[in-house]
Amino acid sequence: MSMKKSLQSVILGLIMISPGIIAQNHPVYMDDSKPIEQRVEDALSRMTLKEKIAMVHAQSKFSSPGVSRLGIPENWMSDGPHGIRAEVLWDEWYGANWTNDSCTAFPALTSLAATWNPAMASLYGKSIGEEARYRNKNVLLGPGVNICRTPLNGRNFEYMGEDPYLASRMVVPYVQGVQSNGVAACVKHFALNDQEKYRDQINVIVDDRALHEIYLPAFKAAVQQGHAWAIMGSYNQYKNQHCCHNQYLLNDILKHDWQFDGVVVSDWGGAHNTLQCVTNGLDMEFGSWTNGMNWGSSNAYDRYYMAAPYLKMIEDGELTEKELNDKVSRILRLEFRTNMDKHRPYGSFATDEHAEAGRKIEQEGIVLLQNNRSVLPINPQKVKHILVVGENAVKRMTIGGGSSSLKVKEEISPLAGIQNRAEQNQIEVTYLPGYASPTIAEQDVKGAKATESKDIDREALCNETVKAAKGADAVIFVGGLNKNPQQDCEGDDRTSLQLPYGQDQLIAALAKANSNLAVVILSGGAVTMPWVKNVPAIVEAWYGGSSAGRAIADVLFGDVNPSGKLPVTFYRDLSQCSAHSLGEYPGDGVNVNYKEGIYVGYRYIDKQGLKPLFPFGYGLSYTTFKYGKLTVDNQTTSTDSITFRINVTNTGKRAGAEVVQLYVSDPKPLLPRPVKELKGFDKIYLQPGETQQAVVTVARDGLGYYDAKKQSWVNEPGTFNALAGASSQDIRSIIKFIVK
Ligand code: BGC
Numbered sequence: 001m002s003m004k005k006s007l008q009s010v011i012l013g014l015i016m017i018s019p020g021i022i023a024q025n026h027p028v029y030m031d032d033s034k035p036i037e038q039r040v041e042d043a044l045s046r047m048t049l050k051e052k053i054a055m056v057h058a059q060s061k062f063s064s065p066g067v068s069r070l071g072i073p074e075n076w077m078s079d080g081p082h083g084i085r086a087e088v089l090w091d092e093w094y095g096a097n098w099t100n101d102s103c104t105a106f107p108a109l110t111s112l113a114a115t116w117n118p119a120m121a122s123l124y125g126k127s128i129g130e131e132a133r134y135r136n137k138n139v140l141l142g143p144g145v146n147i148c149r150t151p152l153n154g155r156n157f158e159y160m161g162e163d164p165y166l167a168s169r170m171v172v173p174y175v176q177g178v179q180s181n182g183v184a185a186c187v188k189h190f191a192l193n194d195q196e197k198y199r200d201q202i203n204v205i206v207d208d209r210a211l212h213e214i215y216l217p218a219f220k221a222a223v224q225q226g227h228a229w230a231i232m233g234s235y236n237q238y239k240n241q242h243c244c245h246n247q248y249l250l251n252d253i254l255k256h257d258w259q260f261d262g263v264v265v266s267d268w269g270g271a272h273n274t275l276q277c278v279t280n281g282l283d284m285e286f287g288s289w290t291n292g293m294n295w296g297s298s299n300a301y302d303r304y305y306m307a308a309p310y311l312k313m314i315e316d317g318e319l320t321e322k323e324l325n326d327k328v329s330r331i332l333r334l335e336f337r338t339n340m341d342k343h344r345p346y347g348s349f350a351t352d353e354h355a356e357a358g359r360k361i362e363q364e365g366i367v368l369l370q371n372n373r374s375v376l377p378i379n380p381q382k383v384k385h386i387l388v389v390g391e392n393a394v395k396r397m398t399i400g401g402g403s404s405s406l407k408v409k410e411e412i413s414p415l416a417g418i419q420n421r422a423e424q425n426q427i428e429v430t431y432l433p434g435y436a437s438p439t440i441a442e443q444d445v446k447g448a449k450a451t452e453s454k455d456i457d458r459e460a461l462c463n464e465t466v467k468a469a470k471g472a473d474a475v476i477f478v479g480g481l482n483k484n485p486q487q488d489c490e491g492d493d494r495t496s497l498q499l500p501y502g503q504d505q506l507i508a509a510l511a512k513a514n515s516n517l518a519v520v521i522l523s524g525g526a527v528t529m530p531w532v533k534n535v536p537a538i539v540e541a542w543y544g545g546s547s548a549g550r551a552i553a554d555v556l557f558g559d560v561n562p563s564g565k566l567p568v569t570f571y572r573d574l575s576q577c578s579a580h581s582l583g584e585y586p587g588d589g590v591n592v593n594y595k596e597g598i599y600v601g602y603r604y605i606d607k608q609g610l611k612p613l614f615p616f617g618y619g620l621s622y623t624t625f626k627y628g629k630l631t632v633d634n635q636t637t638s639t640d641s642i643t644f645r646i647n648v649t650n651t652g653k654r655a656g657a658e659v660v661q662l663y664v665s666d667p668k669p670l671l672p673r674p675v676k677e678l679k680g681f682d683k684i685y686l687q688p689g690e691t692q693q694a695v696v697t698v699a700r701d702g703l704g705y706y707d708a709k710k711q712s713w714v715n716e717p718g719t720f721n722a723l724a725g726a727s728s729q730d731i732r733s734i735i736k737f738i739v740k
Contacts, residue, residue, distance in 0.1 A: 027042060027043075027046070028042035029042040029043035029046070029070070029072075029332075030071070032336075032340075032341075032342055032343075036333060036336045036337070037333075039332075039336055040329050040332045040333055040336065041329075043067075043070065043072065043332050044325060044328055044329055044332060046070060047067060047070070047328065049311070049314065049321065049324075050311065051067050051069070052321070052324050052325070052328045053306070053307065053310055053311045053314075053324070054067075054307075055067070055284075055327075055328055055331050056283065056284055056285065056306045056310070056324065056327050056328065056331070057284065057285040057286075057288075057301060057304040057305075057306045057307045058284075058285065058286045058287065058288075058301060058304065059074070059301055060090045060091060060301075061088050061089070061090065061091060061092065061093065061287070062076060062077045062078060062088065062286075063075060063076045063077070064284060064286075064331075066335065066339075072332070072335055072339075072340070073138075073335065073339040073340070075138055075139060075284075075331070075334065075335070075339070076136060076137045076138055076139070077137060077138075077139040077140075077141055077186070077265070077286070078132060078135065078137040078139075078140060078141060079141045079142065079403045079404055080140050080141035080142030080143075080186070080188075080403070080404065081109055081128075081140075081141070081142025081143045081144055081158055081188075081404060082105055082106050082107070082108060082109070082128075082142075082158075082398075082404050082406065082543075082545060083103045083104060083105040083106055083128065083131065083398070083404075083406040083408065083545070083546075084101075084103045084128070084131045084132050084135050084137060084140075084349075084406075085103075085403070085404075085405070085406060085407075086098070086101045086102070086103075086406070086407035087101050095407065101135065101407060102350060102407050102408055102409040103131055103135075103349065103350055103406060103407065103408060103409065104127070104128075104131060104349075104350050104351070104354040104355055104358060104408065104409065104410075104545070104546050105358070105398040105406045105408045105411065105545035105546045106124055106127065106128055106354075106357070106358045106361065106545045106546075107358060107361050107362040107365055107542060107543065107544045107545045107548070107551075108157040108158065108524060108542045108543040108544075108545070109142075109143055109144060109157070109158055109159055109160050110156065110157050110159065110160070110161065110365075110524050110525060110542050110543075110567060110568070111361065111362055111365030111366070111541075111542035111543065111544060111564075112124055112160065112170060112174070112361055112365060113159075113160035113161040113166060113167065113170050113365075113567035114161075114364075114365040114366075114367055114540075114542065114564040114565060114566065114567050114619070115361060115364035115365045115563075115564060115683075116166070116564075116565050116567075116659040116661075116681055116683055117364055117659075117683050118169055118170060118172070118173045119173070120360070120361045120364055120365075121169075121170045121171070121172075121173040121174040121177070122173035122174070122176065122177045123177070123357050123360065123361065124174055124177065124357070124361055125143075125173060125174035125175060125176060125177020125178040125179075125180075125185070126177035126178070126180060126181070127177075127353075127354045127357040127358070128140065128142075128177075128178060129177055129178035129179065129180060129181035129183045129185075129347075130181055130345070130347045130348045130349070130354070131347065131348070131349050131350070131354065132178070132181065132183045132347070133181040133182060133183050133344070133345060133346065133347025134346065134347030134348055134349035135347075135349060137183060138182070138183055138184060138334070138335075138338035138339050139183070139184045139186050139229075139230055139265070139334070139338070140178050140183055140184065140185055140186060141186050141188060141232065141265075141403075142158075142185065142186065142187075142188065143160070143171055143174050143175070143185065143187060143188075143222075144158040144159045144160075144187075144188050144189065145159060145160055145167045145171050145187060145188075145218035145219060145222065146159050146188075146189060146191075146192075146193050146194050146215075146234075147159070147161075147162060147163075147164065147167065147194060147214055147215055147218070147600060148161055148162040148194075148525060148567075148568045148600075148601065149162075149194040149195070149579045149583075149585075149594070149600055150194070150195060150493075150577060150579040150580065150585050151494075151497055151525045151526040151568065151571060151574075151577060152195070152493045152494040152495070152496075152497065152574075152585070153194055153195050153196060153493055153494075153525075154195075154196035154197075154402075154486065154488060154489050154490060154491065154492050154493045154494060155193075155196055155402070155488075155490055155524075156488070156524040156525040156568070157401065157404075157488050157523070157524025157525070157542070157543055158401075158404055158524075160218065160567060161566075161567025161568050162567065162568045162569060162600060162601030162602070162616065163567065163601065163602070163616065163678050164213065164214055164215075164216075164217035164218055165217070165677070165678045165679060165680075165702075166567055166678060166681075167217070167218035167221075167567075168217050168218045168220075168221035168222075168225075169221075169681075171187065171218050171221055171222045171226060172221050172222065172225045172226040173226075174226075175187065175222050175226030175227070175228045176226055176227075179226075179227070179228075179229060179337075180345075181344060181345055181347055182337070182338050182339075182341045182343075182344025182345065183338060183347075184228070184229035184230045184262070184263075184334055184337065184338055185222075185226070185228050185229065185230065186228075186229075186230035186231060186232050186263075186265055187219060187222040187223075187226075187228045187230070187231045187232065188231070188232035188234070188267070189232055189233070189234035189235070189243075189267055190219055190231050190232060190233055190234055190243065190249060190250075190254070190264075191211075191215055191216060191219060191234060191238070191243060191249055192204040192206060192211075192215055192234065192236055192238050192243065193234035193235060193236050193243070194215075195493055195585065195586055195592070196490060196491055196492050196493050197492060197493045197586040198236075198586060198587060198589050198592070199234075199235045199236055199491075200235050200236075200269075201235075201236070201237065201589075201590070202236045202237065202586075202587055202589070202590070202591070202592050203236070203237040203238070203239075203240050203590060203591045203592070204236055204237065204238050204591075204592055204594065205591055205592065205593040205594065206238075206593075206594040206597075207594070207597050207708060208706065208708040208711070209597060209598055209671075209705070209706045209707075209708045210594055210596075210597045210598045210600075212706035212713070213598050213705065213706050214598055214600050216253070219231070219254075220258055223254070223258050223260050223262075224258055224259075228260075228262060229262040229263065229333075229334055229337050229338070230262050230263045230264075230265055230334065231254065231260065231262065231263075231264055231265070232264075232265045232266070232267055233245070233246070233249075233250065233264055233265070233266050233267055233270055233282060234267055234270065235267050235269075235270050241276065241280065242270060242271075242272050242273075242276070243270070244264075244266040244267060244270035244271050244272075244277075244282055245266075245271060245272070245273065245276035245277045245279075245280040245281065245282045246280055246281065247279075247280045247281070249281075250264055250280055250281025250282065251280060251281045254281065255281055261330070261333065262330060262333070262334065263283045263284055263330045263331055263333075263334050264281055264282050264283045264284070264330075265283070265284045265286060266282055266284065266285045266286050266287070266288075267286075267287070268286050268287025268403075269286075269287040269288055269289075270287070271285045271288055271304070271305045271306070272305070273305060274305040274306065274309045274310055274313065275313075275319075277305045277306050277310075278306070278310060278313070278319060278323050278324075279323060282306070282327075283327040283330050283331060284306075284327075284331065285304050285305055285306040285307075288300070288303075288304045288305060289303065289304070310324075350409040350410075354546075355410065355546050355547050356547070358544070358545045358546050358547045358551075359547035359550050359551045359554070362541075362542075362544040362545065362547060362548060362551035362552075363551045363554050363555065363560045364563055364564060364657075365542060365544075365564045366539060366540070366541045366542070366544075366551060366552065366555050366562050366564050367539070367540040367562065367564040367565060367566055367618075367619040368537075368538075368539055368555070368562040368564075368619060368620040368621065368622075369538040369539065369540055369570075369614050369618070369619070369620070370532070370535070370536065370537060370538040370620070371536070371537050371538075371620055371622075372536040372537070373515075373536050375474075375516055375517070375518055375536040375537040376518055376537045376539070376555075376556060376558070376622070377555075377556060377557055377558025377622060378427075378474060378556055378557050378558070380425035380427060382473065383427060383473040383474045383516070384426075384427055384428060384473055385427065385428045385429075385430070385471075385472050385473045385474075386418065386422060386427055386428070386429050386430075386472060386473065386474050386475070386476060387429075387430050387431075387432065387465075387468050387469055387471075387472035387474070387475045387476070387514075388414070388415050388418055388429060388430070388431045388432075388475075388476050388477075388478065389431075389432050389433070389434040389465050389469070389475060389476070389477045389478070389506075389510065390433065390434050390435065390477050390478040390479040390503075390520075391433050391434070391435060391436055391437060391479065391482070391501075392414065392478045392479050392480055392482060392520075392522045393413060393414045393415040393418075393431065393476075393478035394413050394414075394415050394431070394433075395413070395482055396411055396413070397411075397482065397483060397522060397543045397544075397548065398411050398543075398545060398546070399483070400440070400482070400483030400484060400489060401483035401488055401489050401490060402489055402490020402491055403490055404490070405483075408545075408546050409546070410546050411545075411546050411548070411549075412546065412547055412548060412549035412550050413548070413549045414478045414520065414522075414541075414548065414549045414552045414553075415429075415431055415478070415549065416549045417548070417549025417550045417551070417552050417553035417554075418476065418549070418552070418553050418556065420549075420550075420553065421553035421554075421556075421557050421559075422557075430468065430472070432461075432464060432465045432468055433461060433465075434461055434462065434465040434477070434479075434506050434510075435456075435458065435461055435462070435479070435501045435502050435503055435506050436456045436458075436461065436501065437482055437484060437487075437500065437501050438456075438484075440484055440485075458501075458502045458505075461506075462502070462505065462506050462509055465506065465509075465510070466509045466510065466512075466513045467513075469510050469513040469514045469517075470513045470514060472514060472516075473516060474514070474516040474517075474518070475510055475513075475514045475516065475517045475518070476517075476518050476520060476556065477506075477507055477510055477517065477518070477519045477520065478520045478522065478552075479499060479503045479506075479507070479519070479520075479521060479522070480499065480503075480520075480521040480522035480523040480527065481494070481499075481500070481522070481523040481524065481527070482522070483543070487500055488523060488524040488543075493586065497526065497527060497528045497571065497573065497574055498527065498528050499521075499527050499528070504528075504530055504531060507519055507531045507535060508530070508531045508534065511531055511534040511535050512534070515536065516536070517535055517536060517537065518535075518536070518537035518538070518539065518556065519531075519535050519537065519538050519539070520539045520541050520552060520556075521538070521539070521540050521541065522541055522542065522543055522544075522548075523540070523542065523543075524542065524543065525568050525570075526568060526569065526570040526571055526613070527570075528571075528572070528573060528613070529570075529613060532613065539552075539555065539556070539562070540564075540566070540570075541555075558622060558654075561621055561622045561623060561654050561655060561656040561657070562619065562620070562621060562622065563619070563621060563656060563657035563658070563659065563683070564619050565617050565618060565619035565659045565661075565727065566614055566615070566616055566617060566618050566619060566727075567616070568601065568616065569601050569602050569605055569612050569614075569615060569616045570612055570613040570614040570615075570618075571612050571613060572611075572612060572613045576604075576605065576608075576610050576612055577604070578596035578599045578600060578601075578603075578604035579594070579596060579600070581596075581604075582595055582596040582599065582604070583595040583596040598674060599674065601616055602615060602616035602617075602728040602729075603674040603675075603677070605728075605729075606674060606675035606676060606728070607674065607675060611729075612729075615727050615728045615729040615730075616727070616728040617659070617661050617678070617725065617726075617727035617728040617729075617730075618726075618727035618728070618729070618730070619659070619727070621652075621654075621656045621657070621658065622652070622654050622656060623650055623651070623652030623653065623654040623655070623656040623686075623688065624650075624651045624652045625648050625649065625650060625651065625656075625658045625686070625726065626648070626649045626651045627646060627647075627648055627660075627724060627726070627732035627733055628646055628647035628648070628649070628691075628733070629646065629647075629733050629735075630644060630645070630646045630722060630723075630724040630732075630733035630734065630735045631644065631645050631646070631735065632644050632645075632722065632735055632737045633645070635735075635736070635737050635738060636737070636738040636740065637700075637737065637738070637739060637740065638739070638740040639700070640699065640700050640701075641697050641698060641699050641700060642697070642698050642700065642737060642739070643695065643696070643697045643698075644662055644680070644695070644696045644697075644698070644722050644724070644735070645693050645694070645695050645696075646660060646693065646694050646724045646732075646733060647691050647692070647693050647694075648660060648684060648686065648691065648692060648693075648694055649686070649689070649690070649691040650686035650687060650688055650689060650690050650691075651689075652688060653688050654688060655685070655686065655687050655688060656685075656686060657683055657684065657685045657686070658683070658684055658686065658694075658726065659681055659682075659683045659726075660681060660682050660683075660684065660694035660696070660724055660725075660726075661678060661680075661681045661724070661725050661726070661727065661728070662678070662679055662680040662681060662682075662696040662698065662722060662723070662724055662725075663676035663677060663678055663679065663722070663723040663725065663728065663731070664676060664677060664679045664698065664703060664720055664721065664722055664723070665677075665720065665721045665723065666703075666716070666718065666720055667719065667720075667721060668718060668719070669705070669716070670714075670716060671705055671707065673705060676721075676723055676728070678728075679696075679698045679702055679703070679722075680696035680697065680698050681696065682694040682695055682696050694724075698722075700715060700739060701713070701715060703715060703720065703739065704716070715739075717738075717739050717740050718738070718739060719736055719737070719738050720736070720737055720738075720739060721734055721735070721736055721737075722734065722735050722736075722737060
């Protein structure tokens with residue numbers, strides 16, 4: 001080679017490795033200055049058939065392959081929805097015993113819903129998203145927004161209550177918060193997974209109106225307003241098709257009507273048929289060959305419905321790559337939105353900040369149900385010795401309940417929270433269990449297994465406790481459900497609305513022994529309270545996560561004024577719940593018929609004129625609020641939205657927050673409608689004596705109903721009533737308005 005030629009080749013070589021030239025040579029899919037759709041198209045065009053097939057099903061319990069040849073990363077998912085689950089073995093539900101995966105547990109979603117504060121949902125989503133990001137998960141399996149049709153549903157605690165409007169308002173900021181971390185929220189379980197009993201096969205029969213007005217709105221909001229990047233199909237069936245591959249729900253409604261451009265992930269083991277998976281909207285198959293809980297067949301991934309059988313159908317010419325290309329495009333879009341977004345934050349894990357975020361959410365979610373004689377907050381002038389009673393005061397509530405079970409860095413129990421706080425006032429705290437639940441034989445990260453019987457001498461436990469209660473200045477009972485099987489746990493429902501383990505008898509005895517009794521219930525929803533008239537103070541504290549005990553103590557001692565409101569009706573008994581009195585529950589194992597239609601929760605209570613134990617939207621404060629007159633900006637309107645205002649004054653001596661709820665009723669509807677429906681709310685924070693205006697803007701579209709005959713939403717013009725209230729049964733002011 002001549003001198004000149006070799007110089008030329010050196011220069012050429014230099015040019016070739018100069019960064020600018022490299023950038024120009026980058027394939028389009030790697031170039032983040034290009035629009036995502038262009039990158040998707042480019043990546044797809046480079047993939048082989050086998051690489052595409054690999055992408056649409058799992059490779060381990062929680063991951064699916066990327067395209068290693070092209071530098072496209074694997075997808076890693078995690079439960080959800082209350083914290084980032086511990087690592088499990090590749091092909092097992094069992095924990096992998098890592099030492100760096102102890103997370104922050106955030107409060108149960110029911111507690112979040114009880115805050116009635118979208119800012120809390122945003123904080124929740126952002127914080128849990130940071131934890132997911134730090135742990136290198138690009139999909140968080142949550143939040144859950146199935147509607148509470150029956151208080152017996154074993155997973156109510158993972159959902160946001162009984163009202164579609166409330167759940168819609170709360171889910172959107174949660175999703176946005178998670179996704180601000182470059183982590184996809186996978187909203188679950190789509191749809192009609194409203195009971196655990198028979199969940200794997202039960203076919204839900206529901207009319208179109210109830211489907212659209214009650215069961216779908218929160219999912220729709222998550223997709224259209226929250227722009228969720230993923231959604232999880234549910235185990236049950238609808239129109240005799242499993243919901244993980246359901247033409248009506250996934251293709252017609254989700255992808256066509258709502259224009260969802262994200263990924264449909266199957267619930268674990270929720271896929272059942274290759275052709276239906278392919279044609280009916282499923283994009284990623286997870287958990288097949290398992291029962292979804294505790295057994296699996298190793299190396300079964302090639303046998304997934306959307307693995308070798310799918311490939312064979314394409315190779316045999318029974319299917320084209322059309323559907324596959326759509327599925328893979330969606331997964332690639334997910335990759336570009338998450339793993340391949342170079343600008344996403346790095347996240348953070350198990351920080352003090354997250355523990356504080358959880359504490360704040362729980363403080364706002366705790367609901368004060370009763371407070372006769374102002375037993376709460378605890379008065380340190382009078383109370384020098386507190387007896388804390390109840391297994392839930394010490395039981396770890398972040399463990400159990402199924403797939404939401406967590407391994408946490410820290411969990412402050414109610415007892416520890418109370419002890420820490422009591423010390424400040426030199427109050428002595430003693431503890432007795434008072435009752436006991438059976439021991440759980442085995443409790444892995446997936447959930448609780450069968451219970452072992454244990455000889456429990458309930459009478460002796462009770463007698464000992466009652467004796468001690470007589471000598472204490474105040475008694476705090478902490479009980480409720482406990483995430484054991486059939487006590488707020490995935491896989492089955494509760495068998496009764498009552499408190500388990502003889503708690504009712506114990507509470508009644510404690511009420512006789514000490515008049516300074518506060519009962520704190522930890523649960524995912526309603527329980528009966530036969531002792532309600534004899535117990536002065538009752539608090540619903542849900543499941544509070546890592547900081548539960550701190551937040552409970554904050555409220556009991558009055559450092560925080562409670563402001564939570566019930567996101568579900570607390571029924572007196574099951575006859576007040578429409579699923580049990582009008583509809584069917586749990587069905588016959590094949591079908592369950594939602595005969596009650598749209599009359600779910602308070603909609604049924606209102607229709608029947610019932611008095612529940614505690615109504616939807618109810619919750620007390622340590623202060624009192626006076627409502628002024630409700631006004632509307634334009635009494636007659638043809639605009640897209642209508643704004644209502646009402647002054648609220650804090651008439652007590654403590655600062656506090658009130659959730660002003662706005663319900664709308666249509667006195668002369670063309671179709672029968674609920675007596676009233678929640679259409680807006682505003683949470684306002686008031687100093688003693690302060691007056692503020694609560695403002696609620698209702699979208700005109702939000703006033704309509706779903707007409708099953710027309711198969712569309714109808715916005716009737718006419719005269720409506722707006723009702724402002726402190727709960728669904730405590731309406732303070734009403735105003736008429738006319739929509740043209
Ligand atoms: C649950 C899902 C969960 C999945 C993975 C399923 O049994 O229904 O909610 O995300 O397991 O753990």
